[in-house]
Every structure is written in structure tokens, then in C-alpha cells.
Amino acid sequence: MDATVGTASDEEAGLPYLSESILAIDVKDRSTLGCSVFCTTDGVLKIGADISMAGEDVVEQFLSYAQPTTILVSRRVPESTFAFIEKHAGRIIKEVTLRLVSPSDFSHTFACEELSSLDTHGICSFRTTSSANVDGQCVKSSIQALQEHDRQEPQCMKLVRCSSLIDLDNISSLSCAGAVLIYLHRRRSLVSPSSNSSMGYMFNVRSVTLFTLSDYVFISEESRLSLQIINHESHPNSQTWSVDSKSSVEKENISIYGLFHPLASTPQGRSHLRYMFLRPISNLDILSERHQTISLLLQPSNEEKKKRAVAILRKMGNIIDRIVPVSLTLVGDMINRAINFNETKSQQYCSVMPGVDTELDALKRQYDGMSSFLTAVVNRVAEDLPVWARQYIQSCVFLPQLGFLTVVEQESQLGNDIFNGGSVNDNSWKKSFTHNGTAYYKNRHMEDLDRYYGDMYSKISDKEVEVMQKLASNVIVHEKALLEAADLCGEFDALLALAIGAAKYDWHAPQMTAANVIHIKGGRHPLQELLVPSFVPNDCFIGDEGMAPGRGTQALVLTGPNQSGKSVYIKQVAVIVYLAHIGSFVPAEAALIGTVDKILTRMPSRESVSRIGSTFALDLKQVFQAMKYSTSRSLVLMDEFGNGTAADGGAGMFTAMLDYFLSPATAIPKLLVATHFHEVFSHGYLNQHKQLSLMHMEVRSDINAADAEDKVTYLFKLSKGCGLMSLGSQCAVLNGIPEDIINRAQVIGEIIIKYIPFIIQKA
Known part of the structure; x- marks a missing residue:
């Protein structure tokens, strides 16, 4: 079964070389997930570590890590897992070929035998012999290997050597490697021997390595x-x-x-x-x-x-x-001596330098001297013609594949040939074609030249192709x-x-640490600061009490009015952490970043008719995943969670979520939360959590200002404490809502607040 899915982009698809990534996934014992990846660009087969009790988050991480163009899935994979792969694979790369493969291809025994037999840098970088009394045949084979270098290493010793480099107990992942090797063999067999041999070489395993997802930070595509x-x-x-x-x-x-x-x-x-x-x-x-x-x-x-x-x-x-300088120098000199790059660029085909091939040089000298040579040929042809006809012979030319031709003038009005060789004693004049008022003839002299010189242009082209093939053969060695x-x-x-x-953007080097801390001084959002005249930087400290006494906090809850910069702040912290984990500098004056294992978010969901479930349901799914998969080293972002349902229900869900994350029974992640549910903090219920820190974005209000736009000034500065103002009306003014609508909204709001207890009592 093949299925092609894909919605995400691979903008590098336009690269000048073919790139394929083959991912194999298998599940054994209904819970142990294995994975192996092969990439044609480097020829490396990467074997993962088996993961017990693996969920969909691990599958998504494998997909994100491999960026596969082909996915081999064992038929014994649970239906739910296959459905998840089928649904999410296309988000990772534009075109994905999904293949359901027989479990027999996922053979641990076959994989061990094939891997131990591979002659690659990663596996067969050395040979082994044994003096142990394993069995008579093995010892005999080892002695023969010492005496005869052309003999293959005994299979039992290959397995011993292979087991020292690869954990053969990784049954699921090794089985996936076997499926990848079978698939590569099939791809090689499809390459025609007469075609470009490099296509077949692309699917050869040149190195084998191990990889583990523990070194990678998980972040979903969403x-x-x-x-x-x-x-x-x-x-x-x-x-x-x-x-x-x-x-x-x-x-x-x-x-x-x-x-x-x-x-x-x-x-x-x-x-x-x-x-x-x-x-x-x-x-x-x-x-x-x-x-x-x-x-x-x-x-x-x-x-x-x-x-x-x-x-x-x-x-x-x-x-x-790691690279032998002599090899690259030889290749560079070889190419520079062989190829005339100036002529190649101007003529749009590969031109060979003089001195590489003597026969080619002789042909080129003849071809380059053709102009003066053909002038002498014209005079020789004219000697055999009547005196009156000589004036109509314009020239002699050489055209590739057509050979030598005599050019004769035609009548300007009727287009008839003024001279067609009829008065010449021999009957060798034959018209080949006409073009732009001239006729091109073959005659005895031209045929003699064809026989003697042949098609020089084709000879030169063939010879240059031959030289290029020899050059390619010499280069391929390196x-x-x-x-x-x-x-x-x-x-x-x-x-x-x-x-x-x-x-260019004034970023600075972060200090990475194994401690569980995020300390950012003067952090900025790298995109937002490019869109505004002046960006206000902010600090962030999340970490254990031991890192900074009196400042330790694992959860930071951010409040403040609409449009005050809450979402930008929590995003900028996550972006700075993310950039630090790819090895980049960060948009901050200074940053101490502890390594994280996951970045989990609950951000506004992308709307799409193809997505099943309401916006709030999708938000709940994101929160559930954060609750289920987060650890003490995870960074969790929650932006306005609970806004998709009734205010009281949303506030309750929000409070319960915070209570869960901050409970002693839970490994508390580094938590960044932005919310408008101010009533949650009014009665001090969350004050019991010592790891919780309340912050707000500062604003200045002036109710006496004449202009409505001047009544609120956003400072975009992070401060301690809870901000209880939403200022929705002022935000509406700034975004162009008519003043009469805003005034009416305030009246209705006051009526609802005044009469809602009466309505509840009557109900």
C-alpha cells in the first residue's frame, strides 16, 4: 500500500542534488517503538534506541527528526499509530510516500547479518581475529583470514565486532534497519546498468551511526x-x-x-x-x-x-x-587543469584546456584555422569554374554534421540560383539547402574535404566527452x-x-548550563522588534530557589490589559530558549539557559475546515499533551487558555490546569502563562503554590485625557504583581471601533454586572 500525503513545505526541494530520507518505524510487543533513518545525501544509516511505552509524541518527534520522503511502516504497527503517521507525515515535508511493509522485512536476524557484513566506515573500520576456542570452524577461518588477506572475515567475528558498535538488543530499531536495507536493495536493483551509476550509489550505506532523541528538544509542528x-x-x-x-x-x-x-x-x-x-x-x-x-x-x-x-x-x-588536504588539492588541480571555465561559461558546454589531450589539441587547431584554410579552398573551387561564374561564389563554409559546403549567390527577386554547377565538366554539384538568399552546394572539392577531415566539430565534441569521462573517473576516487x-x-x-x-540584529551569546534555569536579561522578540520603531526589552527568571535565593520560581503567570504585550513576552522567552538550543546567539543582553527536553505550547489554534473539533477542543488537546508529556526540564507556554468557552468554565479549567502543574506530585515544568482571568487571583486560592510568581505588563491611564487614544499608555514593561485591568474599551478605540459602539458596550456591561445576581436568583 502506497499513500502520498503532504501539506508542509520543503523549500530546499530546488537543491541541485537529489535528497531522499527513508524512515522505518516498527512496534514490537504493542509498546516498544523502534526507528531507523537513511539519508541519500550522506549515505548514513542512523539506528535509534528502542523506546518503551512510546506515545504519539515520540512518533511525531521521529518524523520531525528524520524529515522523511519515504516512510516504511510495519503492518504490525497499531492502527491508531498508522493513522497518526498518515495524518501528520504531510505536515513535516511536502511529499511523503507511505508504505505498509510486511513484518517479514522487519527482521532482527537479517538486520544483524547485513549490518555485520557492511563494508562501511561506521562498521568495518577494522577487522578482528580470535584466539578463543569458540569452535573449530571459527578458529580455522580466523587463521585463514590472517594468512590470506583477500578472504572475508568470519561471520561470527563480524557479529562480535558489530555488537561492540551497535546495541544488538535494540530489537525494534534494528528490525527497522533491516527493512531500510531491503528497501535500499530494491531501489538499487531498479537502476539500469546503462544509466548514471551515481544513482545506484546513492542507495549504498556508507556509514552506520546511532542516534537517540534524548539529545534533541521536542517541539511539535503546531x-x-x-x-x-x-x-x-x-x-x-x-x-x-x-x-x-x-x-x-x-x-x-x-x-x-x-x-x-x-x-x-x-x-x-x-x-x-x-x-x-x-x-x-x-x-x-x-x-x-x-x-x-x-x-x-x-x-x-x-x-x-x-x-x-x-x-x-x-x-x-x-x-x-578530517579531510586529507592532499586529496582535495589533487582534485582541485585536476579540474582546473582540465576544464576551461571561461569558455565553458560563454559557450554553455564543457570546454577542455589545451595540453590535456594532444589529439584534441590538433583537432581544435585545425578547426580554429578553418577561416584562412577555407579562403584557399574558395580559390581552388573557382579555378574549375567559368570566368563569368566565379563572381557568384561567395565562400566555402564548414557546418557541423553537414561538412564542407560551397555558398552560391541567388537572384534577389526570384530566388533562383545564378549558378548551379551546370557548366562544369563533372556532375558533382548538388544543392543541399538555401538560406537568406544563398544556396549551399556539395561538389567534388567539398566531398574530398569531407573524406579527409571528416566532421571535425563532432570529433572535437566526442573527444571532449571522452576527456570529461576520464576526469570524472579520476575525481570519483576522491x-x-x-x-x-x-x-x-x-x-x-x-x-x-x-x-x-x-x-546584523545585535544578538549575544547565551551561556548554556545543565541547571534547570532560564535567566534572560534584556530579552527581545526578534520579529516584533523589526516591526516597531522602539522595542522595550524585558528580563525573565525561571529556576530553582538554589539558583537565586528569593527569586526562585518555576511558574510565571502574566496578567495585564489587552494589547499590553503579554503574548509577545512569553513567545520571546520561548524563541530565545529555542535559538539557544540550535547553537545560535539570542536577542538579549545576556542569557543563562538551562537545557530543556521539550517546548510545549497552548497557543491560539490555526483555523481550518479540515481539522476535526472546535477551537476549544483543539486547545484542550494541546493542554492535555503538555500535562501528559512535560517534565521538570520542559518549557510550557499557555496563552489565554480557557477563553474558548464560558467565562466561569474557562476560569475553572485555567485554575485546575495551574493547580495540576504546581502540585507536589507533579514534576513542575518551567511554566509561562498569560491570562485575563483576574478573578482567579482575587481570593488567594493559588497563593499556596510557592513556585508561582504573578507578573503584569505595565500601563499608565489618564481618565482626564481629552483624546480617547491618550487615556491609556502601554509601557510594555514587566513588573511584579497582578494587573487587574483589561481595558477592553480602550483597546477597541485604538483599533478603530466607533466611539458610539464603545459607549453602548460600556452601558450594557454595567447593566449585566448590576442585574446578574437577580437573574441567577430568578433562575
């Missing part, structure tokens, strides 16, 4: 869109639209990633930059390395080097220890170094883009 990390839209140029979604071009909408995407110089750099934005990590060593690299690039002494690096990224491999260079240059280009962006 949360990523709510925070505007990555956001796509259809390209405004209608000429790029297509019925086929694969052919349609999309552009990045206003987003954090969109700030940096134009700053990357290469396709590999943009691809790696997007990879970093999609996969935030919690590995402190990798994050520290990225931050240090950006700091190095931003040093004043490296400013000129940074500018030059944008244009010479292809040379960056020379300073990387493929590994070239691929590593391309990957490393892409990684460097992405970090260079982050460095350029940090300097």
Missing part, C-alpha cells in the same frame, strides 16, 4: 508555527504555481528562519541551516562548539576573513583535519573527501549565516 520558527507560504509569483505540488515553488513567510535563510551562500548551507532550525538539541558540547564558532567569526580581527569566506567556501576543506568537504562547508556556511545575523 508549536513551531505558533512561535514562527519556520513558516511557509505559496510563492507570490503565479508563474511558479503548478498542479503538481512537487513542481510548485514556495517561499519562507515572516519567521525566525526567514531572517537567516538569505544570509547563507550555498545550497548546502541553506539546507544545513534549515536542518539546525528544525532539530534543536540539548547536547551541551555541540551547542558550546557552535557558540564558540560564531564568537570566533564575530571577532573584529576576523571581519575581513568572514567577508572573504562567503565567496570562497569551497576552499574551507583545507583547514579541516568522492569521500569531496562529500565530507561539501558537508563541512555546508555546516560552516550555516554557522557563518548565524554569525552574520547575530551581528
